[in-house]
Each structure stands twice: as structure tokens, then as C-alpha cells.
Amino acid sequence: MDLTFSPRRRAFRAEVRAWLAEHVPAAPLPSMDTAEGFERHRAWERELADARLAAVSWPREYGGRGADLIDWLIFEEEYWASGAPGRVSQNGIFLLAPTLMAYGTPEQKARHLPRMVRADDVWAQAWSEPEAGSDLAALRATAAPDPSGDGGWRLNGQKTWSSRAAYADWCFGLFRTDPDSERHRGLTYFMLPLDSEGVTVRPIAQLDGEHGFAEIFFDDVRVPPDGVLGGIGQGWKVAMATTSSERGLTLRSPGRFMATADRLLDLARGSADPSLRDAAVQAWTDSEAYRLHTFRAAARLAEGVELGADSSLMKVFWSELDLRMHELALDLLGPGAPVAGPWLDGYLFALAGPIYAGTNEIQRNIIAERVLGLPR
Ligand SMILES: Cc1cc2nc3c(=O)[nH]c(=O)nc-3n(C[C@H](O)[C@H](O)[C@H](O)COP(=O)(O)OP(=O)(O)OC[C@H]3O[C@@H](n4cnc5c(N)ncnc54)[C@H](O)[C@@H]3O)c2cc1C
Structure with a gap:
């Protein structure tokens, strides 16, 4: 290459x-x-x-x-x-937009994409529920045909851990439209404004007191027919397009980790501890390896090869690398360093990397089964 x-x-x-x-x-x-x-x-x-x-x-x-x-x-x-x-627009621009471009009608694209790109509408992802995180197919939120018979829907249920929903304008989420269905079948992908009647957004305070997440409650919320993305009952297939973007290339590009690795090297230059300096060089090399792997993946995508389970490998790699780099930065700063600061903020967020976008345990299951061909 x-x-x-x-x-x-x-x-x-x-x-x-x-x-x-x-x-x-x-x-x-x-x-x-x-x-x-x-x-x-x-x-x-x-x-x-x-x-x-x-x-x-x-x-x-x-x-x-x-x-x-x-x-x-x-x-x-x-x-x-x-x-x-x-x-702040990453849920829309990097997760929903690729899905919308693949599955949206021309009207849906024309309506949502220009507003999304200008952040007139900032989007939140409403997938997880209190009893459905890793096992997303266990979700219980429902959508039933609007009794008026005009093709609209009525949404009920609860979502949780929705990033930025405390202040966002719209959300996209999965709801069960076929009450007799189980697991991955009978789900539909909806898009709706968070100020719709019947929506209650309850912010969740994080360790630092800020509202990085929210729970979203749906109480007979009306969604018009054009709130459905990709067809009734097609929700799982449509959602999988979003997760592939989330785990793979588009949510976490290598540029982010290279920038952290460069700053880490600057920090390590001042250290008298050779083992910490070595670890910083190793982290930089790992970031560069991820960067080169991503360029290769981009070249393969351009040739029409699908990423498939490769996105799970990438997700495990970047999330563990990010955490390692921030742990190392805190070691380099030492116990005398000021408590607050970008490295500490970055460390706290890096701790979540192995959890969001599908936990690393789940990614390892996918790698074991689909890449290595191990039995379930
Ligand atoms: C920073 C952050 C942002 C997030 N943003 C959003 C968002 O915007 N929208 C949204 O919908 N959700 C969001 N989430 C939620 C996230 O998707 C879930 O936390 C995640 O899917 C795990 O689900 P859970 O928390 O219910 O844990 P659980 O699924 O209950 O898992 C608990 C533990 O059990 C392990 N486990 C579960 N099943 C298996 C298995 N089969 N094999 C091995 N181990 C297993 C998990 O790996 C984990 O360690 C976010 C989470 C974080 C941390």
C-alpha cells in the first residue's frame, strides 16, 4: 500500500x-x-x-x-x-447520518441532514434501557399504531444512558412494533423531537456533577409516519448499520489517539523514569499502528470490502489504548499534580471506553465467534 x-x-x-x-x-x-x-x-x-x-x-x-x-x-x-x-453533534453526524443516508427516504434526508450539519438539531441515541444494555434485543419500549389510523405511532417505555439527551433536540431509538415478536424481530427504528408531548427527559448527574446522560420516558408519544427510518419491523437491520459506524471508523478515528499520544510523549520527555518513558513510546507506537490499520481498513472499504467483525477488533483496541495512555499520563504527572485538568477529565472519560458502543466483553464474544470461529 x-x-x-x-x-x-x-x-x-x-x-x-x-x-x-x-x-x-x-x-x-x-x-x-x-x-x-x-x-x-x-x-x-x-x-x-x-x-x-x-x-x-x-x-x-x-x-x-x-x-x-x-x-x-x-x-x-x-x-x-x-x-x-x-x-456535540457526533451522535447525529457520525452515527445517525450514515444510517440515514443508507436507509432514509429522500424527504427524510432533505429534512434532517442540513439541520444536523448546522447543529440546529443535535441528536441523542435512545437505545439502552434499564434491562437492555449489552442484550439490546431484550428491549421493552413499544410503538403501537396511532388509534386515529393515519399511519402514525404511539411510543411508550423508558430509555437510559442517552448521551447528551439532557440538552439535545431529537433522538433516534429502537421500539418494539410487533407485540408478539421476540428478540431481534419486530423492532422499528424511530426518529422524534425530544420536546414531543409525552416525552420526559430526566438528566443523570455524573461523578463530576455534570449532566452527560439522561433517562428518557415515553408516555403515549405520537410520532408521525415519517418518523420511521428504514421500514416497519426492520429496526434491527437498520440499527446494526449504526453500531458498525459506532465501533469502527467513524466514532473514534485514530487522529484523536495520535493527538493524545503526541501530548503523552511531550509529558514523558520531562520524566526521569525510563520505564515510564518506554511506556509512552510504546503507546505512541500503538497509536500509529491503529492509524495504519485504519488507513488499510479505509482502503478496503473503498474496494467494497465490508468491515464486519473487524470493527469489534478496532473498538477493543482503541478503548484499551486510550485508557492505557491516560493512566500513564497520570503516573507521569505523579501524586503532586493538580487534581483537575484535561488529563484527569480524559482519564475519567477513557474509563467509559470499554463500556459504550458495546462493552469490550461483548466485542470479544463477537471476535471469538465471527473472527476466530470459536464455538458459542
Ligand atoms: C459513556 C457512555 C455513553 C453511553 N451513551 C449511550 C447513548 O447515547 N445511548 C444509549 O442508548 N446507550 C448509551 N450508553 C449505554 C451503553 O450502551 C451500555 O452501558 C452498554 O451497552 C452496556 O449495557 P449495561 O450498562 O446495561 O450493562 P450490562 O449489559 O448489564 O453489562 C454488565 C456487565 O456484564 C457484561 N456482560 C453482559 N452480557 C455479557 C455476555 N453475554 N458475555 C460476557 N459479558 C457480558 C458486560 O460486558 C458488563 O461488563 C452509554 C454508556 C456509556 C458508558
Whole structure:
């Protein structure tokens, strides 16, 4: 594989780098898990959208640049290296949008994508329930035909751990439309505004007191027919398209980990402990390995090869690497370091990496069965 970037790609990288150097806020924005921080991040998303940088891989008609995956990876490297803010729109842009492009009607795409890219609508993912996390097919939230007979639906039930739902505008989620169905069958994928009548959003306070998650209660919530994505009873198939984006390339690009690894090396340079310096070099090498693996995966995708269970391997790798790097940073900072700070925030979030997007135990089950062919 030829890893030299063409002059066109290098020019794209230079353009992104120059734009970010000019626009990234000098001071970090307040946390997006606060009301004020959420709106500041929304405003940042609009700035990105104005420069057609919010979703470079989307088609131009929806606000993107029609860039291929390699350009998107380049964008991500520059983005995270510049210290730009976290992406409050990531559930929409990186998870729902690829699914919407694959399964949405032309009207659904035209309605949702332009508002999503400008963060006019920020989306939350409403999948997990109190009794359905790893075993998502155990979900109990229901959707029944609206008694008016106009093709709409009535939603009931509870979702939980919905990231950013405390302040988001819309959600996408799975509901059981066939009451006689079991497990993966009879589910339907819905999209609806969080200010719909009958929706109650109850924020969940995290360890740090911020509202990073919410529970969402649905009490006979009406959803019109065009709130269904991908057809009645097709929910599992449609949802699997989202999880593949979530675990694989699009949620966690290597640029994010390379940026952390570079900062870790800077930190390790000042350390007198050779074992910590060695560990930092190892972490940087692992990040580079993930980066090269991702470029290979992007090349294979471009050739039409599906990622399949490979996305599970990637998810385990990036989540464990991220945690290792943050643990090491705290070791390097030592017990005398100030308690608050970006490394500690990053560490707390890295702890969640092996849980969200499907726990690593579940990913290992998938790898064992589908990659290694081991018995269930
Ligand atoms: C930061 C973060 C953000 C999240 N954001 C969202 C969101 O936006 N929307 C949303 O819907 N959900 C979200 N979640 C929820 C997440 O999807 C679930 O936490 C996850 O799927 C695990 O489900 P659970 O918490 O119910 O744990 P459980 O499924 O109860 O699992 C408990 C433990 O048992 C293990 N386990 C379970 N089944 C098996 C098995 N078959 N084999 C081996 N081990 C097993 C698990 O690995 C885990 O260690 C988020 C979670 C986190 C941490």
C-alpha cells in the first residue's frame, strides 16, 4: 500500500490546518455536559458547518464536501491535533447520518441532514434501557399504531444512558412494533423531537456533577409516519448499520489517539523514569499502528470490502489504548499534580471506553465467534 499522500490530499490537509489555526477557540469551551457549554459547542459546530468542515465526507448537497474516507481521516488528524472542541453533534453526524443516508427516504434526508450539519438539531441515541444494555434485543419500549389510523405511532417505555439527551433536540431509538415478536424481530427504528408531548427527559448527574446522560420516558408519544427510518419491523437491520459506524471508523478515528499520544510523549520527555518513558513510546507506537490499520481498513472499504467483525477488533483496541495512555499520563504527572485538568477529565472519560458502543466483553464474544470461529 502506498502511504504517500498525493499533492491534492496534502493541500486539503494544509487548508484544514490553516482554518483550524485561525478558528479554534484560544481557551477550552465549558463542558458540553452543561447548559452553557452545550450551546457554546453548538455555536462551534455552526462555524465548522459554515466552512463545510462539519461533515467533510457527506455529499455537498447536504453541507459536506463529498470527501472520501482518507480525506476524512486527514481532517480528523488535523482536528484533534489542533486541540479543537469535542463534537456535540457526533451522535447525529457520525452515527445517525450514515444510517440515514443508507436507509432514509429522500424527504427524510432533505429534512434532517442540513439541520444536523448546522447543529440546529443535535441528536441523542435512545437505545439502552434499564434491562437492555449489552442484550439490546431484550428491549421493552413499544410503538403501537396511532388509534386515529393515519399511519402514525404511539411510543411508550423508558430509555437510559442517552448521551447528551439532557440538552439535545431529537433522538433516534429502537421500539418494539410487533407485540408478539421476540428478540431481534419486530423492532422499528424511530426518529422524534425530544420536546414531543409525552416525552420526559430526566438528566443523570455524573461523578463530576455534570449532566452527560439522561433517562428518557415515553408516555403515549405520537410520532408521525415519517418518523420511521428504514421500514416497519426492520429496526434491527437498520440499527446494526449504526453500531458498525459506532465501533469502527467513524466514532473514534485514530487522529484523536495520535493527538493524545503526541501530548503523552511531550509529558514523558520531562520524566526521569525510563520505564515510564518506554511506556509512552510504546503507546505512541500503538497509536500509529491503529492509524495504519485504519488507513488499510479505509482502503478496503473503498474496494467494497465490508468491515464486519473487524470493527469489534478496532473498538477493543482503541478503548484499551486510550485508557492505557491516560493512566500513564497520570503516573507521569505523579501524586503532586493538580487534581483537575484535561488529563484527569480524559482519564475519567477513557474509563467509559470499554463500556459504550458495546462493552469490550461483548466485542470479544463477537471476535471469538465471527473472527476466530470459536464455538458459542
Ligand atoms: C459513556 C457512555 C455513553 C453511553 N451513551 C449511550 C447513548 O447515547 N445511548 C444509549 O442508548 N446507550 C448509551 N450508553 C449505554 C451503553 O450502551 C451500555 O452501558 C452498554 O451497552 C452496556 O449495557 P449495561 O450498562 O446495561 O450493562 P450490562 O449489559 O448489564 O453489562 C454488565 C456487565 O456484564 C457484561 N456482560 C453482559 N452480557 C455479557 C455476555 N453475554 N458475555 C460476557 N459479558 C457480558 C458486560 O460486558 C458488563 O461488563 C452509554 C454508556 C456509556 C458508558
